[in-house]
Amino acid sequence: MVEIDWFKFEDRDYDFPFYNKNPYIPKWGWIVLFLVFFVGFFLSISDKVYFAILGCIVFIVPVLYFLKWDYKAILRIPSRRDLLLVVALFVGYMIYAIVIGAVLDQVGIVSSGTVDPGSLGVMTLITSIFSVLGEEFIKFIPFMFFLRVIYKYSNNRKLSVIISVALVMLMFASIHAYNPIMFLFALCIQGLGSIFEFYGYIKTKNIMVSYLCHLLTDEFIFIIALLGFI
Secondary structure (H helix, E strand, C coil): CCCCCCCCCCCCCCCCCCCCCCCCCCHHHHHHHHHHHHHHHHHHCCCCHHHHHHHHHHHHHHHHHHCCCCHHHCCCCCCHHHHHHHHHHHHHHHHHHHHHHHHHHHCCCCCCCCCCHHHCCHHHHHHHHHHHHHHHHHHHHHHHHHHHHHHHHHCCHHHHHHHHHHHHHHHHHHCCCCCHHHHHHHHHHHHHHHHHHHHHHHHHCCHHHHHHHHHHHHHHHHHHHHCCCC
């Protein structure tokens, strides 16, 4: 048996699904997930809670189908240690975002998007519970696809994970940008910044960990915006 080349920080009770035919997804299955990605994406970015919920269903059900309904392969109740990791990653991201945001501001690279407190409310917080989960699957599906393709030709798990993470961070930044300057900002903040969420997922293989870290970040930003601090 060939030993799997884990990262030292990984929990080893679970492995990433799909990339090593664990379980196997046929080509038509990847086409289905490709369509799911686009449909779920447009549902998840809606500001309507029912569309955000529908987006989660569109993402989760096909993925679970190809996992043969083994939901624990991707979604598990976080342990106490997982929750401590979520808090640590949240704090780490906020420090990172503040420092990098200040550096970008000094060189004139700022986000053209602003948070309008008047557009926020309780429904915004509720909708984000589902839309953020959708965003995690927006990262998860292409991550699994890239991981599968790169591992197939390299047979190197660590290299495959690193390249796949980099590609998804680049993709995630691009969907937050509308012009070249904003892309640079999004690349540093949303793109490279998502390494904290990726770390949580790679360590635990549990989307709930990266999701809670992402949700805590977004809800915190919404709340301080409502309070008029940004």
